[in-house]
Amino acid sequence: MAQKEKDFVKEIANIDTDFAQWYTDVVKKTQLVDYGPVKGTMVIRPYGYAIWENIQKELDTRFKATGHQNAYFPMFIPYSYLQKESEHIEGFAPEVALVTHVGNTPLAEKLVVRPTSETIICEMYSKWIESYKDLPVLINQWANVVRMEKTTRPFLRTSEFLWQEGHTVHATESEARKETLDMLAVYEEFAKTVLAIPMLVGRKTEKEKFAGAVETYSIEAMMLDGKSLQAGTSHYLGQNFAKPFDIKFLDSDGTHKHPYQTSWGVSTRLIGALIMAHGDERGLCLPPKIAPIQVVLIPIAAHKPGVLAATKKLATTLQKAGIRTKVDDSDQTAGWKFNEYEMKGVPLRIELGPRDIEGGVATVSRRDKAGQKTTIQISTLKKDVLALLDDIQTNMYIKAKVFMDSHIKQAKNMTELADAVNNKNFALSMWCGDTACEDKIKTELAATTRNMPFDQSPLGTQCVCCGKPAKTKVYFGKAY
Amino acid sequence: MAQKEKDFVKEIANIDTDFAQWYTDVVKKTQLVDYGPVKGTMVIRPYGYAIWENIQKELDTRFKATGHQNAYFPMFIPYSYLQKESEHIEGFAPEVALVTHVGNTPLAEKLVVRPTSETIICEMYSKWIESYKDLPVLINQWANVVRMEKTTRPFLRTSEFLWQEGHTVHATESEARKETLDMLAVYEEFAKTVLAIPMLVGRKTEKEKFAGAVETYSIEAMMLDGKSLQAGTSHYLGQNFAKPFDIKFLDSDGTHKHPYQTSWGVSTRLIGALIMAHGDERGLCLPPKIAPIQVVLIPIAAHKPGVLAATKKLATTLQKAGIRTKVDDSDQTAGWKFNEYEMKGVPLRIELGPRDIEGGVATVSRRDKAGQKTTIQISTLKKDVLALLDDIQTNMYIKAKVFMDSHIKQAKNMTELADAVNNKNFALSMWCGDTACEDKIKTELAATTRNMPFDQSPLGTQCVCCGKPAKTKVYFGKAY
Numbered sequence: 002m003a004q005k006e007k008d009f010v011k012e013i014a015n016i017d018t019d020f021a022q023w024y025t026d027v028v029k030k031t032q033l034v035d036y037g038p039v040k041g042t043m044v045i046r047p048y049g050y051a052i053w054e055n056i057q058k059e060l061d062t063r064f065k066a067t068g069h070q071n072a073y074f075p076m077f078i079p080y081s082y083l084q085k086e087s088e089h090i091e092g093f094a095p096e097v098a099l100v101t102h103v104g105n106t107p108l109a110e111k112l113v114v115r116p117t118s119e120t121i122i123c124e125m126y127s128k129w130i131e132s133y134k135d136l137p138v139l140i141n142q143w144a145n146v147v148r149m150e151k152t153t154r155p156f157l158r159t160s161e162f163l164w165q166e167g168h169t170v171h172a173t174e175s176e177a178r179k180e181t182l183d184m185l186a187v188y189e190e191f192a193k194t195v196l197a198i199p200m201l202v203g204r205k206t207e208k209e210k211f212a213g214a215v216e217t218y219s220i221e222a223m224m225l226d227g228k229s230l231q232a233g234t235s236h237y238l239g240q241n242f243a244k245p246f247d248i249k250f251l252d253s254d255g256t257h258k259h260p261y262q263t264s265w266g267v268s269t270r271l272i273g274a275l276i277m278a279h280g281d282e283r284g285l286c287l288p289p290k291i292a293p294i295q296v297v298l299i300p301i302a303a304h305k306p307g308v309l310a311a312t313k314k315l316a317t318t319l320q321k322a323g324i325r326t327k328v329d330d331s332d333q334t335a336g337w338k339f340n341e342y343e344m345k346g347v348p349l350r351i352e353l354g355p356r357d358i359e360g361g362v363a364t365v366s367r368r369d370k371a372g373q374k375t376t377i378q379i380s381t382l383k384k385d386v387l388a389l390l391d392d393i394q395t396n397m398y399i400k401a402k403v404f405m406d407s408h409i410k411q412a413k414n415m416t417e418l419a420d421a422v423n424n425k426n427f428a429l430s431m432w433c434g435d436t437a438c439e440d441k442i443k444t445e446l447a448a449t450t451r452n453m454p455f456d457q458s459p460l461g462t463q464c465v466c467c468g469k470p471a472k473t474k475v476y477f478g479k480a481y
Numbered sequence: 482m483a484q485k486e487k488d489f490v491k492e493i494a495n496i497d498t499d500f501a502q503w504y505t506d507v508v509k510k511t512q513l514v515d516y517g518p519v520k521g522t523m524v525i526r527p528y529g530y531a532i533w534e535n536i537q538k539e540l541d542t543r544f545k546a547t548g549h550q551n552a553y554f555p556m557f558i559p560y561s562y563l564q565k566e567s568e569h570i571e572g573f574a575p576e577v578a579l580v581t582h583v584g585n586t587p588l589a590e591k592l593v594v595r596p597t598s599e600t601i602i603c604e605m606y607s608k609w610i611e612s613y614k615d616l617p618v619l620i621n622q623w624a625n626v627v628r629m630e631k632t633t634r635p636f637l638r639t640s641e642f643l644w645q646e647g648h649t650v651h652a653t654e655s656e657a658r659k660e661t662l663d664m665l666a667v668y669e670e671f672a673k674t675v676l677a678i679p680m681l682v683g684r685k686t687e688k689e690k691f692a693g694a695v696e697t698y699s700i701e702a703m704m705l706d707g708k709s710l711q712a713g714t715s716h717y718l719g720q721n722f723a724k725p726f727d728i729k730f731l732d733s734d735g736t737h738k739h740p741y742q743t744s745w746g747v748s749t750r751l752i753g754a755l756i757m758a759h760g761d762e763r764g765l766c767l768p769p770k771i772a773p774i775q776v777v778l779i780p781i782a783a784h785k786p787g788v789l790a791a792t793k794k795l796a797t798t799l800q801k802a803g804i805r806t807k808v809d810d811s812d813q814t815a816g817w818k819f820n821e822y823e824m825k826g827v828p829l830r831i832e833l834g835p836r837d838i839e840g841g842v843a844t845v846s847r848r849d850k851a852g853q854k855t856t857i858q859i860s861t862l863k864k865d866v867l868a869l870l871d872d873i874q875t876n877m878y879i880k881a882k883v884f885m886d887s888h889i890k891q892a893k894n895m896t897e898l899a900d901a902v903n904n905k906n907f908a909l910s911m912w913c914g915d916t917a918c919e920d921k922i923k924t925e926l927a928a929t930t931r932n933m934p935f936d937q938s939p940l941g942t943q944c945v946c947c948g949k950p951a952k953t954k955v956y957f958g959k960a961y
Contacts, residue, residue: 035605038562039592042555044605047620050552070527071534075517075641076625077578082518095584098557100594102579103629112519114580114594125515125524140527145556145625149583161555 013344016282020226024154027276027284031345034155041153041160045269048345051293052272053163057143059195059290060165060267063187069139069167074121076144077112082120085245089119092212096149098160114147119213119238119264122168123246130170132251136260137180138170156273157230157481164268170243170260172252177261178237184265185218185235192232196271197288197398198222198278199405200232201427201476203452208436214264215239221451221476223405224277227425229451229478232274235265273481278401285346286368288397289390295325296386297342301335301354312353315363315382322383324390343371348393349386369393369400409476411460415445418465418477422448427478431471433464442466442477451476493824496762500706504634507756507764511825514635521633521640525749528825531773532752533643537623539675539770540645540747543667549619549647554601556624557592562600565725569599572692576628578640594627599693599718599744602648603726610650612731616740617660618650636753637710637961644748650740652732654719657741661717664745665698668713676751677768677878678702678758679885680712681907681956683932688916694744695719701931701956703885704757707905709931709958712754715745753961758881765826766848768877769870775805776866777822781815781834792833795843795862802863804870823851828873829866849873849880889956891940895925898945898957902928907958911951913944921946922957931956 013030014022028034033049036042045053061071077100083090093116100112115121126138143165153159167184171177185202192198200220210217214236222230242248243259252258279286289295296319300312312328319326327347329338335352342350352364362376367389377385410421412428421428423446432438432450442465443449453475464471493510494502508514513529516522525533541551557580563570573596580592595601606618627641636642647664651657665682672678680700690697694716702710722728723739732738759766769775776799780792792808799806807827809818815832822830832844842856847869857865890901892908901908903926912918912930922945923929933955944951 035608037555037557038559038601038604039555039557042557044555045553047550047552051550053553054551070531072527072530073525073533073643075519075522075524076627077517077519077522077641079518097584098580098592099582099584100578101581102591104575104577104579111582112578121518124518128515147556161557163553 013282013284016225016280023280024277027280027344028155031285033272033276036155039160041150043155043159043161045163048293049272052275052287052291053269055291055293056195056271057165060191061143063191064141064165064167067183067187069141069169072140072142073144074118074125074142076115078115078118078121080111080113082124083113085120086213086242088241089213093117093148098147098149115144116146116148117264117266118142118144118146118166119168119242120246123242123248123262126168126170127246127248130248130250130260133172133253136170136172136250137176139167140169141165141167154273156269156276159269162269164266166264166266169263170248171262172250172258172260174239174261177239177263181216181218181235181237181263181265184263185220185233188220188233188235188265188267192220192222193398195288195290196275196278197290197394197401198232198274199398199402201229201405201452201454203454203476205234205452206436206439206450206475208439209450211236213238213241215241219452221478222274222278223401223408223427223478224274224481225280225404226277227408227427227479229427229476229480230270230274230277231451231480232271233265233267236263238262238264279397280346281371283340283371284344286397287346287348289348289394292346292348293325294327294342294345294347295390296327296349296351297338297347298326298328298351298353299335299338299342300328300330301352301357303330305355307358308353308355311358315351315353315379318383319386322387324386339366343368349389351386365389367393369397412465412477413461413463414465414468418442418448419446422446422477422479427451427476428465429460429474429476430465431459431461431463432473432475433467433469434472435464435467438464438466448477448479451478451480493762493764496705496760503760504757507760507824508635511765513752513756516635519640521630523635523639523641525643528773529752532755532767532771533749535771535773536675536751537645540671541623543671544621544645544647547663547667549621549649552620552622553624554598554605554622556595558595558598558601560591560593562604563593565600566693566722568721569693573597573628576630578627578629595624596626596628597744597746598622598624598626598646599648599722600726603722603728603742606648606650607726607728610728610730610740613652613733616650616652616730617656619647620649621645621647634753636749636756639749642749644746646744646746649743650723650728651742652730652738652740654741657719657743658717661696661698661715661743661745664743665700665713665715668700668715668745668747672700672702672712673878675768675770676755676758677770677874677881678712678754679878679882681709681885681932681934683934683956685714685932686916686919686930686955688919689930691716693718693721695721699932701958702754702758703881703888703907703958704754704961705760705884706757707888707907707959709907709956709960710750710754710757711931711960712751713745713747716743718742718744759877760826761851763820763851764824766877767826767828769828769874772826772828773805774807774822774825774827775870776807776829776831777818777827778806778808778831778833779815779818780808780810781832781837783810785835787838788833788835791838795831795833795859798863799866802867804866819846823848829869831866845869847873849876892945892957893941893943894945894948898922898928899926902926902957902959907931907956908945909940909954909956910945911939911941911943912953912955913947913949914952915944915947918944918946926957928957928959931958931960
């Protein structure tokens with residue numbers, strides 16, 4: 002692209018000394034994203050959007066395999082709907098964008114641009130659901146949502162973002178609770194096998210749960226600076242929305258009942274997670290399953306007879322095997338290209354020059370082991386590349402898992418807790434369950450409860466903060 | 482679904498005597514769509530959204546095969562951007578939704594919810610494009626857009642709708658003009674082979690072109706009531722946006738130039754086209770390539786041993802062949818099911834009962850020849866069903882083509898024009914090119930110019946309206 006964007010290589014800030022600037026440099030200079038004209042908005046450029054398309058494809062397949070269907074609900078919600086669930090309006094009111102006029106004409110009722118769709122979807126469900134035979138309703142929506150937050154960063158927190166939101170309705174509490182946890186498990190498995198990111202899975206505290214939920218569960222990832230990124234949530238809503246929206250069904254026992262609901266979502270935030278879980282001083286490092294380009298082929302001495310043709314032949318072989326492959330035969334230097342595709346996080350680079358061709362080999366560099374080169378036989382190219390991509394995927398997960406595991410510290414008191422979270426770790430602690438202790442820890446250490454793991458085998462008997470009897474084991478961490 | 486929606490069969494209005502009510506009944510009762518709470522908005526229900534997903538998949542493949550990439554631009558556009566291109570603001574200002582507040586806080590500049598994205602995309606292109614090496618830019622966006630129109634109907638005209646919008650930038654006029662026509666051809670081919678709808682392809686008049694374009698081309702479909710539906714447009718924008726948005730590139734000759742642009746789009750309106758091009762007194766009739774369910778299997782006397790298992794076995798065979806198949810083993814009567822899936826437009830119904838199983842056959846009904854039944858051998862099921870689906874697809878296109886061709890009348894004067902458009906026809910006429918004649922025809926006959934075909938071999942020498950020398954051959958019709 003433009004010349005000013007071609008001299009970036011040395012312009013990425015140091016990942017160890019200025020992680021925040023490194024992130025900003027990487028997202029801009031790899032052309033994942035640009036800033037939109039309205040404060041806090043982002044443009045997702047083709048390279049970034051291709052990652053989102055791969056995320057969509059992988060998740061959508063999983064949603065459909067578990068019986069869900071997609072639908073689309075209007076983006077404009079009457080303001081009065083938001084007020085029907087009291088916690089919900091309290092949580093979202095300050096940051097909602099309001100449509101008040103069409104052209105020069107004021108509207109009778111102001112419209113909310115959806116920050117999430119529980120209210121409008123429940124309004125429709127109340128019309129559609131009459132009998133137990135109509136249940137369960139298993140609907141997902143891919144959509145844009147708007148939350149006009151004050152402090153924004155590309156992918157992590159933007160005024161408008163893309164996401165999916167599942168909204169399900171069930172006849173019984175146990176079925177709805179099962180759905181909540183089943184979808185959480187779908188997210189965890191997807192994060193592990195596709196994004197190569199290990200997750201801490203557990204329940205959010207009362208303070209941190211979704212506005213309107215009975216219980217919120219989350220998957221939390223560890224970024225390379227030791228901070229936590231909430232990467233997905235699954236909410237058990239109970240009857241909190243069914244009652245104010247008057248969703249009722251005639252059960253098989255002949256009585257009318259309110260059903261039980263769930264909602265669950267992940268967003269373009271996952272792209273931020275990918276960047277900060279796997280990147281390094283060279284830039285992005287993308288897991289093969291999500292990378293828009295899995296293999297880049299670079300002809301060496303491309304002007305010499307046969308080199309470009311041989312390179313394109315390799316590309317065709319790989320493309321036929323379903324591998325997302327790009328040939329860069331531009332007139333940039335080989336060195337520039339190496340930097341460029343390393344920065345863009347392409348999992349595998351293959352160089353092919355006259356001497357390689359003579360020897361029937363190609364030179365291969367793995368992005369996850371940047372700087373090392375190996376040789377593969379052209380005769381077994383397809384098999385070897387597929388094996389390498391698999392190995393990179395696995396290796397990246399293991400590396401991220403080892404990193405997270407080695408950055409979780411048990412903390413029994415405030416000193417240990419401070420030591421953990423101030424040194425790029427999560428802390429695992431016992432807690433009395435009082436919001437007062439969460440507030441104190443947030444004020445003093447800028448750390449929050451991340452979630453309460455399903456494994457509640459106790460580490461001790463006293464709250465990490467107040468020393469009173471502990472009720473729950475919980476992760477603390479600084480967070481995005 | 483709900484009981485009130487199970488008694489619909491006789492509730493569809495007569496297609497011949499009340500086409501408008503027939504349309505409303507069909508979209509609601511087949512659960513394609515429901516009305517949203519805000520006036521003019523629609524909820525696209527799973528059955529309708531599945532059609533949109535199939536449209537997206539087919540088009541997206543074609544866009545990528547022609548070198549385009551997807552991206553995502555913010556939905557909120559500063560009001561001042563819309564004012565930069567004078568025709569553009571004039572065209573869209575009265576119907577734009579305006580965001581003026583976040584929570585209780587008024588915004589410094591009001592924000593437009595995109596009615597289309599030329600302005601914000603051009604703003605970004607002016608930042609990204611510097612050199613001829615950056616061209617062409619070939620970007621498409623899948624998004625929601627908002628136009629708060631006064632009279633709305635599901636799919637045809639709604640306040641918010643889903644669409645794709647391509648936005649490309651080229652170094653030369655000829656390349657941009659070629660892109661405009663290439664994408665028009667993509668739309669035409671898609672409509673023909675996937676939607677089974679023939680299109681009139683041509684250029685819009687000055688009066689009917691897109692606000693801001695140099696030239697607009699369209700594909701126009703004929704609905705069963707003889708009205709036209711503009712189903713897609715492709716705009717040659719020239720430098721109309723490049724100049725006010727200051728998009729410039731350094732050409733290979735060392736000088737700075739404004740590039741040439743195109744934009745092109747189709748929307749959820751296409752679902753309306755499908756309904757009104759193929760439906761009949763029984764309801765929807767969907768072409769196999771776009772139908773969410775291609776084959777429905779109905780067990781007859783399902784309580785008898787082996788029937789349900791045999792039906793499910795057939796379903797598995799078809800599903801393995803990639804055919805979208807549903808088994809309805811609910812406790813509704815066979816008659817109810819026949820009506821239900823005919824109304825829903827499922828291309829092929831297969832009944833399987835004890836006697837069929839004994840004879841090694843199944844009973845088949847084609848939706849496009851409803852009421853006729855034939856028998857196929859179970860041993861050749863897969864091959865026969867694939868051939869039947871192909872034949873239905875072809876037959877539906879031919880039927881629609883014959884219908885349209887037989888409803889295009891040549892009209893040499895206002896009497897003939899009135900006779901044509903008042904009797905469910907398009908008129909093909911010679912025209913002087915003056916907007917005054919278009920206005921007069923619109924006022925007197927409620928018919929508009931649809932487009933000017935590429936084949937301009939003259940039908941005569943005089944304008945159909947004023948009798949002055951004719952310049953152009955043009956289609957007139959009543960339109961949605």
